[in-house]
Structures are given as structure tokens and as C-alpha cells.
Amino acid sequence: MNLHLSRDDAERALLAALPGRAHDLARLRTLAEATWPVVTVVGKYNHGKSRLLNEMIGRVAFSVADRRETVALAECLHEGVCWLDAPGLDADVHTEDDDHALRAIWLQSDIRLFVHAAKEGELDVAEYSLLQRLRDDGQRSLRQTLCVLSQVDQLAYEQQLREVTASITAQLPDLAWHPVSSTRYRQGLEGTKPLLLQRSGMPALKGALQHALDRVPQSRAHETALLLGEIREELQQLQTLRHGQRAQLCELQAQQGQRFDHDLRAVLDQAGVDIQALLEAPGPDHSLTPDSLADQFKVTAGKLERNRLQVGYSKVCIAINSVLIKHGVLELPLAQQTHMRSLDNVIVAVLGVYVKYRKDLQALFCEDAGRSRLQSEFSRYFELSMDRLALAARIADVEAELRTAQYGILALKILVDQQVSA
Amino acid sequence: MAAADALAPSQVDLGPLKQPLQAWLTELTQALAAHTIEVSEAGRTPPVLAVHASQINALLINSAPDWQREWAALEPARHLAQTFEDRVMLLVYGKFNAGKSSLCNLLAQRFAAHGKPVQRFHVQSGRIVESGEPLAEGAVETTAQLQGVCLGAHLMMLDTPGLHSATLENATLTQRFTDSADAVLWLTSSTSPGQVQELDGLARELHRGKPLLPVITRSDVFEEDEVEGEIVKRLRNKSPANRLLQEQDVEARGQAKLRQMGIEEAWLKHPVSVSVHMTREQGQTAQALGDSGFGRLGSALLDIVRSAIAYKQRKPAELMLHHLEEHVLEGIASQLQPSLAQLASLLQVERTRLQDTQPRLVRAVVREVLPGLPALMDRYAPEQAVAALCSEIDQLLRGALVLQVQQHIGDHALPLAAGHEAVYDGTLDELGYEPLYDALAAHIQASIARQVELAVGSCHRALDLLHASILALQTVLAGRKDQLMHLKRQLRDEVDRHPVNQTVL
Numbered sequence: 001m002n003l004h005l006s007r008d009d010a011e012r013a014l015l016a017a018l019p020g021r022a023h024d025l026a027r028l029r030t031l032a033e034a035t036w037p038v039v040t041v042v043g044k045y046n047h048g049k050s051r052l053l054n055e056m057i058g059r060v061a062f063s064v065a066d067r068r069e070t071v072a073l074a075e076c077l078h079e080g081v082c083w084l085d086a087p088g089l090d091a092d093v094h095t096e097d098d099d100h101a102l103r104a105i106w107l108q109s110d111i112r113l114f115v116h117a118a119k120e121g122e123l124d125v126a127e128y129s130l131l132q133r134l135r136d137d138g139q140r141s142l143r144q145t146l147c148v149l150s151q152v153d154q155l156a157y158e159q160q161l162r163e164v165t166a167s168i169t170a171q172l173p174d175l176a177w178h179p180v181s182s183t184r185y186r187q188g189l190e191g192t193k194p195l196l197l198q199r200s201g202m203p204a205l206k207g208a209l210q211h212a213l214d215r216v217p218q219s220r221a222h223e224t225a226l227l228l229g230e231i232r233e234e235l236q237q238l239q240t241l242r243h244g245q246r247a248q249l250c251e252l253q254a255q256q257g258q259r260f261d262h263d264l265r266a267v268l269d270q271a272g273v274d275i276q277a278l279l280e281a282p283g284p285d286h287s288l289t290p291d292s293l294a295d296q297f298k299v300t301a302g303k304l305e306r307n308r309l310q311v312g313y314s315k316v317c318i319a320i321n322s323v324l325i326k327h328g329v330l331e332l333p334l335a336q337q338t339h340m341r342s343l344d345n346v347i348v349a350v351l352g353v354y355v356k357y358r359k360d361l362q363a364l365f366c367e368d369a370g371r372s373r374l375q376s377e378f379s380r381y382f383e384l385s386m387d388r389l390a391l392a393a394r395i396a397d398v399e400a401e402l403r404t405a406q407y408g409i410l411a412l413k414i415l416v417d418q419q420v421s422a
Numbered sequence: 423m424a425a426a427d428a429l430a431p432s433q434v435d436l437g438p439l440k441q442p443l444q445a446w447l448t449e450l451t452q453a454l455a456a457h458t459i460e461v462s463e464a465g466r467t468p469p470v471l472a473v474h475a476s477q478i479n480a481l482l483i484n485s486a487p488d489w490q491r492e493w494a495a496l497e498p499a500r501h502l503a504q505t506f507e508d509r510v511m512l513l514v515y516g517k518f519n520a521g522k523s524s525l526c527n528l529l530a531q532r533f534a535a536h537g538k539p540v541q542r543f544h545v546q547s548g549r550i551v552e553s554g555e556p557l558a559e560g561a562v563e564t565t566a567q568l569q570g571v572c573l574g575a576h577l578m579m580l581d582t583p584g585l586h587s588a589t590l591e592n593a594t595l596t597q598r599f600t601d602s603a604d605a606v607l608w609l610t611s612s613t614s615p616g617q618v619q620e621l622d623g624l625a626r627e628l629h630r631g632k633p634l635l636p637v638i639t640r641s642d643v644f645e646e647d648e649v650e651g652e653i654v655k656r657l658r659n660k661s662p663a664n665r666l667l668q669e670q671d672v673e674a675r676g677q678a679k680l681r682q683m684g685i686e687e688a689w690l691k692h693p694v695s696v697s698v699h700m701t702r703e704q705g706q707t708a709q710a711l712g713d714s715g716f717g718r719l720g721s722a723l724l725d726i727v728r729s730a731i732a733y734k735q736r737k738p739a740e741l742m743l744h745h746l747e748e749h750v751l752e753g754i755a756s757q758l759q760p761s762l763a764q765l766a767s768l769l770q771v772e773r774t775r776l777q778d779t780q781p782r783l784v785r786a787v788v789r790e791v792l793p794g795l796p797a798l799m800d801r802y803a804p805e806q807a808v809a810a811l812c813s814e815i816d817q818l819l820r821g822a823l824v825l826q827v828q829q830h831i832g833d834h835a836l837p838l839a840a841g842h843e844a845v846y847d848g849t850l851d852e853l854g855y856e857p858l859y860d861a862l863a864a865h866i867q868a869s870i871a872r873q874v875e876l877a878v879g880s881c882h883r884a885l886d887l888l889h890a891s892i893l894a895l896q897t898v899l900a901g902r903k904d905q906l907m908h909l910k911r912q913l914r915d916e917v918d919r920h921p922v923n924q925t926v927l
Binding site: 117311 | 617640
């Protein structure tokens with residue numbers, strides 16, 4: 001793998017190794033490319049998110065209406081902060097919002113402002129479970145969530161605010177809530193009314209947000225290191241796993257090969273001994289004495305001798321074939337098969353069908369060169385047998401997966417370099 | 423508003439309609455018991471399939487008592503329906519803090535103001551207890567029990583504990599009584615109106631053909647000012663334009679939601695915005711009531727009560743039908759049918775596995791048996807002991823078959839065909855060594871292929887039997903369902919033929 005990989009290539013390589021890390025990789029890319037801190041406002045529609053955003057920014061950047069409004073992801077850059085208005089947290093009939101919300105809340109944000117209208121009392125199930133996830137994510141990634149109790153001007157009495165805060169705190173004890181009223185803030189500013197301004201909770205919320213913004217570089221560094229570390233750990237585990245699998249399969253492959261070699265060598269050695277005994281039989285050699293036309297229907301010494309040699313040779317072939325069968329060499333490789341079934345076996349393929357005379361048998365079985373040729377020929381067919389090929393294919397698969405993990409480790413280095421330089 | 427009291431439901435004899443429903447259930451119970459899945463020829467069905475099949479059989483046999491228990495659990499709803507059979511019952515539905523109790527209390531005050539009788543009650547361990555207190559109201563969840571109020575002579579509001587509330591018991595309690603209602607008021611707060619996912623919890627009621635009226639509550643807003651160092655608050659109604667915007671939005675999304683749920687949009691009435699708080703603050707004058715939306719709510723109530731009467735008249739038979747549809751058929755659709763489908767797909771997996779295994783099984787046995795043949799020939803050749811050789815080969819073959827069958831398709835655990843298979847019946851020397859070897863080897867290979875074929879074939883036949891009984895059961899279930907749908911149409915047509923006896927005063 002060369003070192004001129006682009007980030008895209010590196011991400012692809014990592015994704016191939018760890019498909020479950022798609023979101024983390026996307027987040028890492030956001031972290032590497034992001035410049036301004038991103039603040040995402042999330043909550044049910046009509047709980048005053050857009051109005052709150054406008055007041056935080058100090059100008060009308062997001063549209064406000066007393067009906068469902070925030071559908072698409074709205075974005076605003078202002079004084080070094082990127083503000084996102086996430087689609088309403090509502091499982092509605094239309095679901096295209098989900099994707100926007102996912103991006104805004106989980107992928108792009110450094111800080112989340114969770115908005116809940118005070119008049120609504122407790123958190124409902126959707127709010128509760130999202131806040132729980134945000135809190136858990138905060139503990140892991142150090143991304144902060146500020147909880148805003150909005151529209152407090154719509155409560156009849158101060159006592160009601162205390163009741164609502166108490167019941168929300170009972171639902172999720174370890175979160176602090178900022179009571180806020182955008183309307184009071186606007187009125188306070190326009191009419192220079194200090195009490196409304198103070199009771200709007202906006203100065204306090206702005207202070208808290210500034211504090212959170214100051215900590216963004218630190219939390220980004222933490223989150224980057226955390227994600228890279230987790231990915232590295234997972235890749236190493238994957239690599240170890242694949243190494244182990246490959247070693248196991250290769251061990252099996254080697255064992256099978258040794259057993260085959262051993263059995264084949266034994267049967268060939270025995271063949272050498274048997275053929276030698278056959279050839280060393282006492283008396284004259286009649287096998288080369290030709291029969292005359294008159295001998296056609298007679299038993300001659302030549303015929304008997306030739307028959308004796310043929311039977312001995314057959315036995316040797318059968319013994320070798322038995323070893324082949326035992327080790328799964330049951331047929332010729334497909335490419336070599338003919339339409340003549342009687343010729344479609346490995347013995348014929350290696351030894352041929354010609355008549356073997358004494359000198360042929362001697363050369364084939366009784367000399368080292370002959371036997372080692374047979375050993376290597378039969379071994380070749382063993383490697384081409386069905387079960388052996390299947391095992392080799394499995395090893396190749398595992399090796400490919402091992403390479404994917406190793407490429408992932410190299411790709412991660414590229415990511416780390418880019419992440420650090422960012 | 424009290425005009426809604428004028429609609430009196432009339433009675434229809436539903437006996438002839440309830441009887442076929444009861445018969446349907448009896449026949450279904452018998453049919454299920456008669457169609458248990460066959461796991462005969464013990465040991466031939468792989469355990470994974472057998473376990474699954476016996477779970478299905480348990481469902482077939484145990485369902486009837488379960489259904490009876492579910493029917494019994496609905497007794498409180500039937501009791502409630504019976505107690506108030508002369509009233510149209512409106513279910514007040516909505517999230518906690520939607521203002522359900524406040525609305526019920528205000529309606530009670532209005533009826534009382536018109537000199538109509540008002541009686542509050544709550545349900546305590548299944549019994550209806552009358553009480554004098556207004557319903558509790560508050561900024562956080564307050565309603566923990568099922569409570570209601572009878573308005574005038576012919577109307578009753580059933581207040582439900584908060585939906586989507588953290589307490590599961592509340593949700594279950596609500597579910598058990600909802601079937602006794604004739605129509606639904608869906609209360610949705612003006613702060614964030616029309617959260618249509620709430621309607622999911624109402625799916626059953628809506629499928630039962632009950633009209634739905636969305637009420638946008640708390641349609642008011644505080645205005646504040648700072649006067650001499652103090653915050654002064656003033657509540658006002660949301661403007662008519664603002665209300666129209668919200669009502670149109672809620673209606674559009676309500677319709678979309680009903681379409682998505684497969685329910686006729688016609689059941690959704692036009693939404694109405696109200697503010698209980700404002701009308702109270704202004705002393706419930708005619709002007710105040712009108713401004714806060716209660717004039718429109720009154721008309722809407724009259725309208726929904728009128729649409730609810732048709733349902734009300736066939737309610738006793740509907741309750742039975744709902745039980746059959748929602749417990750019996752739904753139970754079958756959610757448990758039995760998926761189980762059957764899963765069994766069928768497991769069975770297909772087994773078939774494919776058997777097909778793939780067959781050639782591998784043959785190879786494995788050949789690899790084990792054939793290499794031993796030359797040694798056997800050498801052993802028996804000197805005595806020309808053909809019979810002994812054949813019987814030894816036969817034994818070797820069986821041993822290898824049993825072992826490999828066990829290893830490859832052991833979970834089918836089938837017995838191998840018994841009996842001796844003739845391997846060769848010639849003499850040992852008549853052919854010569856190599857032809858004899860070839861003949862024996864060919865016989866052994868053929869014999870292995872045949873035996874494996876037999877073994878795998880008997881596995882397939884066991885699967886065929888299983889498959890046949892799955893199909894038979896599926897056919898029965900489909901037939902029963904069609905029959906119930908037919909009875910349902912009959913019930914609804916029959917009652918519609920009776921003219922509704924209503925007099926509007």
C-alpha cells in the first residue's frame with residue numbers, strides 16, 4: 001500500500017474492515033474539517049427553538065411561526081459559531097426529517113441546546129430517551145448538552161416553574177436546566193426593562209454557552225483521540241482474529257499434506273520392493289519371447305510371464321489408488337476429464353495405459369528418480385482434488401480478510417496524520 | 423353545548439348477530455386442535471424443526487384458554503358499557519398535561535349551569551364509584567386512575583390517565599376500558615399541537631370505526647409587561663388567525679396519519695381550539711365561552727355524538743367482534759402465522775442442506791471404505807472365501823455409513839435400511855485380480871450411492887409430511903379469517919338497515 005492515499009481512500013479502506021464504524025468515520029471527518037464550533041438546537045417543534053436561536057444570535061436568522069415549521073436543517077454562521085436548527089423531534093408521518101436530525105445532532109454538533117417548553121410539564125418518552133442518549137454520549141465524547149426550559153413566561157406562577165423543574169429533574173437527575181424566555185428577553189431589550197431581561201434567563205444561558213464554547217477545542221481533541229483509539233483497538237483485534245484463523249487453516253493444510261506424503265511414500269516404497277521381487281524371479285525371462293501365429297490359442301511361457309508381470313503391476317496400481325482415495329483424490333480435475341470414464345482416473349493420467357515391460361517397471365518403481373517423479377506427479381493431483389481446493393479457497397478468503405484489516409491499520413495512520421494536522 | 427344531551431341512542435336486538443360470532447370461535451378452536459403439526463415417525467424430524475413444531479402445537483391447544491382469559495379481562499369494559507348503556511360515551515384521550523381533566527371539569531360546570539344533572543365517578547378495582555369532587559388538575563401529571571363524568575341524561579366523558587406516561591400501569595389501565603367508548607376526543611396542546619404519533623396508541627379504537635375529534639387545548643398565551651419593578655401577566659386567547667393555522671395543520675397531518683394507518687379519513691372531524699383557562703378567567707360568560715372556542719366545541723360535540731350513535735347501537739356485538747379480531751385473529755397473525763412461516767422456511771433450509779450434503783456424504787463413505795479393499799482381497803483370496811469377503815465388506819460399509827450419516831445428517835437421526843446387500847456373487851479367481859478389484863469397487867460405490875440416496879430420501883419424505891401439515895393449517899386459518907370478515911360485514915350492514923331512532927331537540 002502506498003502512502004499517497006487520499007482521505008477518501010483511507011476511509012474506504014477502514015470501512016471495508018469495520019463496516020460498523022461508518023458513523024464514527026463520518027464524525028472524525030467532520031472533526032478534521034470543522035473550523036467553527038457547531039451548536040445544534042434540538043427539541044419538539046413549537047417549543048420555541050427558532051425564537052431562542054434568533055435571540056442567542058441577535059438577529060432574525062430562523063423563521064418563527066405558531067405551527068410546525070422546522071422541517072429542513074437550517075444553518076447560520078455568526079460570530080465564529082455555526083448554529084444548526086434541527087428538525088423537530090417528532091416521529092411524524094413524514095420521515096425524511098430523521099436523516100437531517102441525525103446529521104445535526106450526532107454528526108455535526110459540538111454542543112447541543114436541548115429545548116423543552118415549560119408549559120408541557122414532564123418530558124415525554126421521545127424527549128426522555130433522546131436526552132438520556134445525549135447525556136451518555138456526553139460522558140463518552142465530552143460533547144456538552146445544555147438543557148433549556150423554554151417559554152417560562154407561559155407559566156401562570158413562579159410556583160409552577162418550580163414544580164415543572166422538580167418533576168423533570170426527578171426524571172433525569174444529573175442534568176441542570178436553564179429556565180429561559182425569549183419573549184421576556186426581547187421585551188426587556190426593546191423597552192429597557194431590567195427585570196424582564198433578568199427573568200428571561202438569557203444572560204445566564206449565554207454565559208453558560210460561552211463557557212461551553214471555550215471548552216470545544218478540548219472536547220474535540222478528546223473525542224478525536226477516543227474514536228481513533230477505539231478504531232485502532234478494534235482493527236488490532238480483527239487482525240489478531242484473522243491471523244489465528246489463517247494459522248489454524250494452514251496448520252490443517254500442512255497436516256493433510258504431510259499425511260498424504262507419508263502414505264504415498266510408503267506405498268511407492270512398497271511398490272518398489274514388490275516390483276523388484278517380481279523382476280528378480282528366477283529362471284529365464286520369457287516375457288519378450290514373441291508368440292508365433294501358431295501359439296494364438298496356446299498357453300505359452302511368454303504369455304504366462306507377461307500375465308504374471310501384469311497382475312503384479314495391477315496390484316501396485318490398486319495399492320496406490322487406495323492411498324489416493326483415502327486422501328480424497330477421487331477423480332481427475334474437471335478440466336482434465338474426458339468422456340471416457342474408464343480413462344478418467346489419476347492412475348491412468350500419471351502412469352499411462354501402455355504395456356509395461358520389465359525395463360519400464362524397473363524405471364518407474366525401482367529407481368529413486370522414477371519414484372520421486374511419481375511422488376511429485378501424484379502430489380500435484382492431490383493439490384488439485386476437490387477438498388484440497390476448497391481448503392485452499394478458504395485460506396485465500398481469510399487472507400483477503402486479513403489484508404483488509406492490515407490495510408485498515410495503514411489507512412488509520414493516514415487518518416491520524418490528517419486529524420493531527422487539522 | 424348541552425344540546426348534545428338530546429341525542430338518545432335506541433336499542434336493537436343483537437342476539438341473532440352475536441350467536442354466529444360465538445359459533446365461529448367454537449369452530450375455530452376445534453379446527454386448530456384437529457390440525458396439529460405432524461411430527462410422526464419419531465426421530466426423523468431434525469430437533470430444530472421438531473421443537474418448533476411442538477411450540478406451534480402448544481399454541482394450537484393452549485390458545486382457547488388464553489382467549490377466554492382475555493375475554494374475561496375485558497369484563498370491566500363490558501360492565502362499564504352496560505352500566506352506561508343509555509349514554510353515548512366519549513373517550514378523552516391525550517398526552518399528560520394536554521388538559522383532559524380541566525376540559526371535563528369545565529363541561530361539567532356548563533351542564534350544571536344549564537340545570538342538567540352531573541355525576542362524577544371513578545373506577546376502583548373494576549368497580550364504578552360515584553364521587554362529588556371535580557377531577558384533579560395540575561401542571562404535572564395528576565390523573566392516575568380512570569375517572570369520568572356523566573353529563574345530562576345521555577352523555578358521558580371518560581377521562582384517561584396520561585398516555586405516553588412513564589407509568590406503564592396507567593397505559594394498560596386505559597387500554598382495558600377504551601373499548602367501551604363510542605367516540606374519541608383527541609386533546610392536543612396548542613404548545614405543540616398535532617403530535618400525530620400519539621394516534622398510534624389509538625389505532626384500535628380508530629380501526630373500530632369510532633369518530634375522532636381533535637381538540638387543540640390551551641389555545642391561549644400569556645402576555646407580560648414590567649410595570650414599576652414588577653412583572654404583570656395577562657392571559658389572552660390565541661388569535662382566530664393563529665387558531666385557524668393550527669387547526670388546518672392538525673387536520674392535514676391527522677388525515678395523513680389516518681391514511682398511513684389504513685383508516686378512512688372521514689372519521690376525522692374538524693379540529694377545534696379552546697382555552698379552558700381563559701373562559702374561566704372571564705367568568706364563563708356567553709362572550710367568554712364563544713371567544714375561547716366553546717361555542718364551536720359544542721357544535722362539534724353534537725356532531726360527533728350523532729356519528730357515534732350508529733356504533734353505540736351495535737356495541738354489544740362489536741365488543742365480541744373486537745375480541746375475535748383483536749385477540750383471536752391478531753394472536754393468530756402475530757404468533758401462530760409467523761411461527762408457521764418460520765417453520766416453513768427452516769424446512770426449506772433443511773431441504774437445501776440435505777441436497778448439498780448428499781454428494782459430500784457419498785465421498786466421505788467412499789474415502790473410508792474403498793482404501794481397505796485390497797487388504798481384504800489379500801486376506802480372503804488364498805481360501806477363495808467369497809462369502810466371508812462380501813460379508814466383511816458389507817460390515818465395513820455399514821459401519822462407515824452409520825458413522826458418516828451420523829456426522830453429516832445426524833440431526834435427522836434416521837435408521838439405515840436393514841438387511842444384507844449382496845456385494846458380489848462370483849468366485850474370486852475367475853476374473854483375475856484387477857477386474858475383480860474393479861468389480862468389487864464398482865459394486866461398493868454403487869451400493870454407497872444407493873444407501874445414501876435412500877437415507878437422504880427418507881429425510882426428504884419426513885420433511886414432505888411436515889410441509890403438508892403446515893399447508894393444511896395455513897389453509898384452515900385463511901378460511902376462518904374470511905368467514906369472520908364476512909360476519910363483520912353482516913353485522914355492520916344489519917344495524918345500518920335499522921333506522922336510528924334519534925330526536926334532536
